[in-house]
């Protein structure tokens with residue numbers, strides 16, 4: 001069954017810790033996923049084959065998987081090339097998210113060829129487009145993606161300083177209006193209020209990560225507030 005069919009509600013929790021993060025470990029990410037499931041999550045987003053496998057064994061939730069890898073000739077790092085797709089195909093992932101920005105990809109590969117390759121090789125796995133603009137979202141639907149996510153708003157040179165909830169979720173509403181596939185709100189939804197607002201402003205489902213699964217960042221928000229208060 002597909003990710004979108006398995007998803008019983010709108011709340012996906014991203015359980016990710018890269019090599020330079022304190023919780024980097026598939027075992028720990030699986031425990032994060034168990035905690036998310038206990039708290040009521042409907043799905044999980046995860047990075048790397050080993051994290052996905054550990055999470056699939058630990059919880060009975062659909063998983064959207066990515067493979068982050070840095071390349072010298074491109075800024076694209078989320079499922080950037082065919083190599084990452086092939087690796088993810090070896091896992092039991094339900095959906096794969098790819099960077100679907102208009103930026104140049106590594107090795108001269110193109111988004112269109114990756115979508116065609118994935119659809120042909122593994123038609124059972126759905127595809128999520130991680131975009132940074134409304135235009136990229138519209139293009140992603142044309143390419144055959146199954147849903148789009150606002151993941152990369154604020155993370156490209158063109159969108160630096162922007163966030164999903166600027167202007168009362170203007171970009172999200174525009175995507176919802178122009179697309180017929182599901183639109184996912186993801187990125188800096190750091191409070192329950194923002195997460196709820198994203199749903200009220202047109203998101204079909206949401207992905208929340210750092211505010212739940214990156215304790216070093218959660219601690220830093222407390223620290224910042226305490227320091228400001230202390231100074232003031």
Ligand SMILES: CC(=O)N[C@H](C=O)[C@@H](O)[C@H](O)[C@H](O)COP(=O)(O)O
Nearest residue numbers: 014151155187188189208209210211
């Ligand atoms: C830009 C990028 O690399 N985003 C990544 C995508 O998978 C993750 O590091 C984020 O944690 C995820 O998108 C959820 O967002 P947030 O952690 O802000 O709730």
